[in-house]
Amino acid sequence: MIKETIILAGGLGTRLRSVVAELPKCMATVAGKPFLYYVIKQLQNQGVEKFIFSLGYKHEVIEAYINTEFKTIDAQFVIENEPLGTGGAIKLACAKAREKNVLVLNGDTMFSINVQLLAAAQTAYGADCTLSLKPMHNFDRYGVVELNADRSIASFKEKQFYEEGLINGGIYALQVAHFLQEKLPEKFSFEKDYLEKYYNQRKMYGNIQDEYFIDIGIPEDYQRAQIEFKDKTF
Secondary structure, eight states: OOOEEEEEOOOOOGGGTTTSOSSOGGGSEETTEEHHHHHHHHHHHTTOOEEEEEEOTTHHHHHHHHHHHSTTSEEEEEEOSSOOHHHHHHHHHHTTOOSSEEEEEETTEEEOOOHHHHHHHHHHHTOSEEEEEEEEEEEOSSOEEEEOTTSBEEEEEOSSOEEEEEEEEEEEEEEHHHHHHSOOOSSOOIIIIIIHHHTTTTTEEEEEOOOOEEETTSHHHHHHHHHHTSSOOO
């Protein structure tokens, strides 16, 4: 099982400025609550007990919210004094991790996977990193991840129109010690400089789960979330 998570919650939400006040993206209100509320509740319902929040822009807003609304959870806050990229943020947060494997995800995306299926895959593969992959049809907003027969990562394809394919859902099971041993800079992209650079040199696998997925990073999907989350229970 995976009981600890790193939630990346430092995004500025620049593409949402037209519909959201100047808040971190994960604090955008969806169906009456900050989007981060739904992310936390879904993880709690699946047995995640320890939360490491990777924060940057207006971090005090998120800290105040967690300390008020989730005052009983095991929470740690890691603050970026300057933007470190997704990789730098994860690396900084991993230094606070207490478990062998951690769940890593974005605070502005909901991918309703079964966390323990991902954890089981990570253990079975003895993986450095296992990616949660979502099957999609007729899309151009995301790149595609291709797998070998044994579910190891075969390639990452650039964004373009695809009739069908597996997208990176942005949730990872990560082996903390192995990741911290990598010779990576202070600032880097987890996707470009770790996953795409090392997938054929490290034990990286895909775990396919065809579950609900939404990224509120653009106004259209933010508005869609307002409707879809009204009846959602977590």
